[in-house]
Amino acid sequence: MLRRVTVAAVCATGRKLWCEAGRELAALWRIEARGRCEDSAAARPFPILTMPGRNKAKSTCSCPDLQPNGQDLGESGRVARLGADESEEEGRRGPVSNVGDPEIVKSPSDPKQYRYIKLRNGLQALLISDLSNMEGKMGDATDDEEEEEEEEEEEEDDDDDDDDDDEDSGAEIEDDDEEGFDDEDEFDDDDDEHDDDDLDTEDNELEELEERAEARKKTTEKQQSQSLFLLWSKLTDRLWFKSTYTKMSSTLLVETRKLYGVVGAESRSAPVQHLAGWQEEEQQGETDTVLSAAALCVGVGSFADPDDLPGLAHFLEHMVFMGSLKYPDENGFDAFLKKHGGSDNASTDCERTVFQFDVQRKYFKEALDRWAQFFIHPLMIRDAIDREVEAVDSEYQLARPSDANRKEMLFGSLARPGHPMGKFFWGNAETLKHEPKRNNIDTHARLREFWMHYYSAHYMTLVVQSKETLDTLEKWVTEIFSQIPNNGLPKPNFGHLTDPFDTPAFNKLYRVVPIRKIHALTITWALPPQQQHYRVKPLHYISWLVGHEGKGSILSYLRKKCWALALFGGNGETGFEQNSTYSVFSISITLTDEGYEHFYEVAHTVFQYLKMLQKLGPEKRIFEEIQKIEDNEFHYQEQTDPVEYVENMCENMQLYPLQDFLTGDQLLFEYKPEVIAEALNQLVPQKANLVLLSGANEGKCDLKEKWFGTQYSMEDIENSWAELWKSNFELNPDLHLPAENKYIATDFMLKAFDCPETEYPVKIVNTPQGCLWYKKDNKFKIPKAYIRFHLISPLIQKSAANVVLFDIFVNILTHNLAEPAYEADVAQLEYKLVAGEHGLIIRVKGFNHKLPLLFQLIIDYLAEFSSTPAVFTMITEQLKKTYFNILIKPETLAKDVRLLILEYARWSMIDKYRALMDGLSLESLLSFVRELKSQLFVEGLVQGNVTSTESTDFLKYVVDKLNFMPLEQEMPVQFQVVELPSGHHLCKVRALNRGDANSEVTVYYQSGARSLKEYTLMELLVMHMEEPCFDFLRTKQTLGYHVYPTCRNTSGILGFSVTVGTQATKYNSEVVDKKIEEFLSSFEEKIENLTEDAFNTQVTALIKLKECEDTHLGEEVDRNWNEVVTQQYLFDRLAHEIEALKSFSKSDLVNWFKAHRGPGSKMLSVHVVGFGKYEPEEDGTPSGEDSNSSCEVMMQLTYLPTSPLLADCTIRVIDIRAFTSRLNLLPYHKIVK
Known part of the structure; x- marks a missing residue:
């Protein structure tokens, strides 16, 4: 399949070292903030990290001033004056017209205006004004808005001193937003524009691609740009890229987690199957908001690493954001962004390094000034080096178990000696700390030298996007970024190092x-x-x-x-x-x-x-x-998320005229x-x-x-x-060129309404067999439509074997569709099949002209499902590998263990793996499918350029073609959740990959069946918690690279958690658990001392996120579909949440947190322990020998004893089934009031 590779792709490979933490979580923040965070086990995957319509044709062969065709861009655009006043006067186009440069070719559907300028110091900038005529004016903020901003700025000024005391943490820009929301129901609510996120990224292998990322949970990880090699590895987990240069075919089994969000890559029309029982939605993904955003690309990367300091470019990307001369607080920028609903991130590629952030519009100018100081005069103090080396080392340790990364490093080693492809781009404690000390190398001095040499204005391309006029943006950019120094040195050029793989070792x-x-x-x-x-x-x-x-x-x-x-x-x-x-x-x-x-x-x-x-x-x-x-x-x-868009554009400026x-x-x-x-x-x-x-x-x-x-x-x-x-070998007669594509749309007319306009979806069909929700698009006005159906059956969850048979069924169905549906797929008609916890989810989208043909094709193959013995064997063997590959990741095993404890009657991944290994037959599959299709309830949503009459035809086609009976009784589409007893419960298990030192520690507090108002209060709590959590646990305690709090909605039952990914070679898991508790104690004191103004600022930030408009139709559809698929139907949830936020006081937040942390708190710690010296084997011998394979590991949980650190204060869980069998079940609960 053709897959566009996006910059937000998620691979944790050396080629583009994303310092995981920035935007994914922020994105998650926004998605959650905008009401798509229903703890849905089936929902989104990554990283990620996915950008609609982005297919980067990237290379690093051109300098900022000279493009591939030799055109000097400095002569093509306007040259901005250094003086702000002069700049404002020169060539002013006026706020009324706000007309961009006609030389820049844009899409007819793109309402934004563009202007190119080149500053006197050589920095090139692209200004993007996303004002639109629909807003009624083309100027800046209204007088009322300006007065409101002035009042809020005064409040902020009063708070700054208080905040500064807490902002000396040194968290780097990359890991800006790790707070998250973990929705653990069964529904895959991925943004269709970011389907790849469904898979994981980090090593999901299609993992990195996308997991983007956990992506989600960890989604805060910085999506790492995805490489082909990353992809190959992900192929097994079925993650997709679409790129102008890349094509991917696959019917692979999917992991539905979004591990690192992996950001990542967009699944344009990938028919991805999810695995039933493993679809916890950890909402980190692409953002829905229209914040202001900026990105800056430095035309230098890891190829410029000195031979004696591998990883220096990546390390500088971390260090440059740890305070500036003007704003010296190490964590000040991150704290500022989080306070105002923003996020930041950075990545290091071979020949480019990219930084980006977004923030609420009213704080954009100040954010630009704070951000620019990192390029003007970063502090990079010596004391921060050792701490940040640990963060880089943890990032490297997390990457080591990735087959994609391993393969990429191996490939690079085949290059000619002296070629930069053979370098170690990641960097770790050995290359950046220990080895330099042994060789008397001053890493701090070399770091500054590298910055002075390569972070020069004439290497840089900048893109800013905001709802301001182009003149205003030009004034700000000129005023702020003209201060970046230009050293006048020629840009590093590696173009002479051609044919790096023309060696005898390559053709082997x-x-x-x-x-x-x-x-x-x-x-x-x-x-x-x-x-x-x-x-x-x-x-x-x-x-x-x-x-x-x-x-x-x-x-x-x-x-x-x-x-x-x-x-x-x-x-x-x-x-x-x-x-x-x-x-x-x-x-x-x-x-x-x-x-x-x-x-x-x-x-x-x-x-x-x-x-x-x-x-x-x-x-x-x-x-x-x-x-x-x-x-x-x-x-x-x-339209796409501004921060992703500017990131893409700043790299494009390095590549194209x-x-x-x-x-x-x-x-x-x-x-x-x-x-x-x-x-x-x-x-x-x-x-x-x-x-x-x-x-x-x-x-x-x-x-x-x-x-x-x-x-x-x-x-x-x-x-x-x-x-x-x-030799002149014979051709294969079965191989030939594809026929003409009949699915390419030719009718792009917008349809007239055949029913009254509505703000939210309305139910237009309601029968015992199913119902249909419908909303015609009246906002985006594009010739596209989204069709989603959920075919619900109680049969799936009756046994672990049934869940496995359902996974096999969905994967074989996708396999059967791959060839006949491929033409539709490449013609921008996208489909995806998801094995939900309680039913089959079908998603179809694209140009509405030929979309019914694709939908009918899918239903036809579903109705006439069949399989040969060979295909059955092939899919079941691959499914074994997929289950195994999920389980050997500490983060996914930790999730499986936690949900196994919390959700009653859930079948764990280990249960499924054992059922599959016990053997299933083709006859049992066909019998299961017949029974599954005989009795269903079908629920659908149709949105876009489709009439209500056409929409009802979709449901009618499903009912007529499948000819099923209605369910005998209404079926809940969620699990019941156990009520944890009061006290601290600890379940500590051994990881399943002997070669992996990574451990995962999650401390979870259960709240219960709560109201929408309390859910919103918990969102606000996590928003307050994220930055100090990162500061304390990662920056100061250096416990691990992934550190984040999460707002959890587990089948309607609320809770919050803090997770740390660490290594058994560095820490015992109980030490990490104690440090998490230490953080939570300090956080309680922090919020008690919070001023009312600071509290109100955070409330306002969250309200603004929820008020932000959708950037494209898919985001609106995702939010509405989440209400349908969870059977909550609260389509105006955002309005209710905003109303709740306006009613909160600081005391509400403090009292809620204290109530859930007090003597009667219900606490569960889940430790998945890696192999290393701080986690000895059960016989007391050290573990942690480097191993390349875990293929012989037995798939069963090994419960570990509790160390003395927690032995006296915890209740040990050594048999999950026995523990949960004694617990009360909470009633089914929906968060609708």
């Missing part, structure tokens, strides 16, 4: 031992840099064909042979895959067990397809089809067959690198990669195959 077969259970084959070519061909996008053309899933495609053929489950082909457009020295083209295939045995035949199929393309040459019909689809998407594109800032990464401009052929003809077997990933390689690999400990072997390609590939 590498066998690699993975962490996860997976069979995967990756075939990679290193091509000359392709950025210069962005107008043709040859790799996009090739990936479109290679990643096709229709008849005649590689994947279609391999699926029929039962050799492959998924295929991803293309270039991920990260700095690792595309830079000034080379561009990668890679094809990653997730193999079945049988496919692993025939991996040479699989590779031969790929080479046959490429030879067929080379023989036929580029086809204009194919190019124009791709071009048309991209044109349609661009013409009718929806002025007129193509907005289009360069999206459109195909010119058909040049010779350019496409030149790239295509290099994809031959003699230049390919083969990597075979499998647990079966264990014991056969005698080499070990230095930084991640990856076990691998290198061997010549088997002689018979090598000789065949050198």
Whole structure:
């Protein structure tokens, strides 16, 4: 499938080191704040980290001043004067017209105005005014708004002194927003624009992609930009990217967690199945708000690391935000943003480093000034270095168990000696602290030297977006950013280091031992840099064909042979895959067990397809089809989150000329067959690198990669195959080009209303078999529609075996649809199948013209479901791997354990794994599906450019085609939750991956069945808690990289928690638990001393977040669907929450917190303990030997004894079933009053 790779992609790879913590949580904040945080186990995945309509064609070959075509942008735009007054006078366009630069080509549906300026110090800036005519005026704030702002600023001034006392923590910008909301029901409410978040990111492998991230929970992690190599790994967990240069086919089983939010990557129309019983919604994801935002790209990255200080560029990205001369508080900027509903983040790529933030509009100018000081005069004090090295080291430790990261490091090691690809970009305590000390290297001095050399204004591109006039933005930018120094030094250039992989070691077969259970084959070519061909996008053309899933495609053929489950082909457009020295083209295939045995035949199929393309040459019909689809998407594109948008644009400014800032990464401009052929003809077997990933390689690999400990072997390609590939081998008659696409929309007319306009969805059908909610779009006015249905059945949760059969059913259904639905998928009609806790969720969206065809196709295949024995075996074997790969992650195991304790009758992932290992038959599956389809209740929501009459046809088609009976009685779509007894309960278990030192500690406080008002108060509490939590537990105590409080709604039962991801090589989990309690005690004192003004400021910030308008239709649909799928139907929830917020006083907050922390509090600690010296084995011997595989681990919980630190104050849980069987059940509860 074609997947756009977005900057918000989430991989934790060295190529783009996202310092996880910024926007994901902030995004989460906003999503939660805007009412999408219903603890839904089925809801969102990442990271992430996903950007609608963003397909970055990224490279790092051009400097800020000189674009690929040699155009000097400084001559194309206006030059801003250094003096603010002069700047305001020169070329002023006036607040009434607010007209942007006509040279900048934008979408007809884009209401924003753009202006390019270049400051005297060489910094280039793109100003974006998102004022719209609908607002009635094109000026700045109204007089009333200005008066209100002045009053609030006066209040803030009074509070500043109090806040400053608490802001000397030193938290870095990247981890700005880690507070979260964990919705643990069953519904997958991912924003359709960010579907990838559903999977995880960090190592979900499609993990990093997206988990984005936990993403969610941890979602605060900084989405790491996703690489192709990251992707290959994620293939098994089915995470998707869409990129102009990338295509991915897959029917893989999905993990529904959003681990690190992974941000991440957008799943444009991926048919992703979720696994029933594992869909806890931890709402971190893309933001719904229209805050003001800014991003700055420095045209330098990890390629510039000195040889004796690996990871220095990444470390500087951390350190630069720890206070400035003008604003010296280490954590002052983060505290300022959190107070005003904002977030920040940063990432380091190979040749670029990006920083971004967002904040409420009225505080944007002050935020710009605070932020700019980090580039003007950062403090980077010596005392902060050791503390922040620990944060970088924790980030590295979290990344080590990722197969994606391991594979990427291994690939980089194949480059010629001296090429920067061979560097260790991450950095850790050894490279940044211990080794420098041994060699008498002053890291602090070198850090300052690096900053002075590379953080120069003429390397920088800046983008700001706000509801201000362009003149106002120009005045602010000129006034503030002209102070950034320009050292006049030439920008580092690596373009001369060409052909880095033209070595004897490249065209070999590498066998690699993975962490996860997976069979995967990756075939990679290193091509000359392709950025210069962005107008043709040859790799996009090739990936479109290679990643096709229709008849005649590689994947279609391999699926029929039962050799492959998924295929991803293309270039991920990260700095690792595309830079000034080379561009990668890679094809990653997730193999079945049988496919692993025939991996040479699989590779031969790929080479046959490429030879067929080379023989036929580029086809204009194919190019124009791709071009048309991209044109349609661009013409009718929806708006995206400002912080993601400015992040994308500041990188685009480094890559494209002025007129193509907005289009360069999206459109195909010119058909040049010779350019496409030149790239295509290099994809031959003699230049390919083969990597075979499998647990079966264990014991056969005698080499070990230095930084991640990856076990691998290198061997010549088997002689018979090598000789065949050198010959003029025959083509495969089953492989051919795709036919003309019948799903491409041609009718873009907006439909007239056939019923009264409504603000919220209305129920237009209500029968015993189902009901339908409908709302026609009257705001965004685009020719698109969203269709969502929930097919509910009580059969699913009757046994662990039934839950597994349901997972198998949804995955086989998706497998069956992959080929016939693929044409719709690439034509911007997107679908996703989710195995919810209590039913099948079907999501379809895209241009409404051909959308009914896709919906009917899905229902037809559902009605006529069938499976061959071979497909059944293939899917069940892959499902075993998927369950296993979920369980070996400490963070997902911790979640599974916590929900197993709290939710009555929940089947854990271990229960499901055992049921699957016990054996299930095809006959049992077909019998289950027949019974499932015989009795259902169907609930749907249709929104967009569709009439009510057309909408009822969708429900009618489902009912008529499936011909089911109604349920005998109404069925709740949530679990009952146990009532925890008073006291501190501790469940401590051993992690399941012996090679992983990472531990996860969560301290949870149960509140109970509460009102909407109390839920909103808990949101406010977590918002207050997040920054001091990060400051105390991460910055000061250095306990771990992931540190965050979470607002939890577990099947309608409220609670809050604090989570720390740490390492057993550094801390005992009980020490971390005690430190969390120490923090909560200090937090109680902090809120008691909070001034009324400071309290009111935070209330106002949360209200503003809830009042923010949706940026695109998908966000409105997500919020409404969450009400439908949880059967709460409170569509005006935001208004009720805002009303509740206005009624709160500081005493309400303090009293609520004290009540839940007092003697009668209900507290549960869940520790998943990694392997390391501070967590010895049960026999007392140290653990923590580096291991590459966990494939032989027994899937069962090992309960560990409590250390003396907590032994006297906790009640130990050593048998979850026995413990919960004695507890009372709370009634079903919905938060609607």
